[in-house]
Amino acid sequence: MHEVLRRWKAAFDGHQPDSxxxxxxxxxxxxxxxxxxxxxxxxxxxxxxxxxAGRRADVTVLHTYTVGEQVAGGFAAVTFGDAHGWEARVHLSLVLRRDDGDWRIRQYHVSRVDTEHSDLSR
Structure with missing residues (x-):
């Protein structure tokens, strides 16, 4: 998870859609x-x-898990931003699959973090 997100961040920050x-x-x-x-x-x-171009992502891995040797997943807190002050905080959920010895993203889902509605019990 950490390595996949490191590569994801590098490609995102570098605005490299092919990567x-x-x-x-x-x-x-x-x-x-x-x-x-x-x-x-x-x-x-x-x-x-x-x-x-110019958007950046700060990534903190929150939780990881594995299912056997071929599937892994987890959650990360990501803050997207740019030099103009735009910012979006999300939780990122990933499911990874090992393909030909390399981990790839099988499922990717972002959910915006809204602190105003973070406690549904109120």
Missing amino acids: MAGLFTPDALFQGFGPTVLTGPDAVRGYYEAVP
Whole structure:
């Protein structure tokens, strides 16, 4: 998880859509900020091509798990930002699959963190 997110952050910060797409499995499911669930590396590439250059991501891994030797997953806190003060805090959920000895993202989902509604028991 840590290595995949290190590569993801480097590709995101460097605005490298091809590198981003290469991190995903051919059958990947991707839910970013938009309302549509995307499928596969080509759709992921298109998503990241539309992200303005200069955006950065700060990533903190919160939890990881494994299921056997071929599947892993976890959660990370991510803060996206840019030099103009734009910022978005999210929780990122990943499911990873080992393909040909390399870990790739099989499922990607972001959920905005809204502190105003963080406690549903109120």
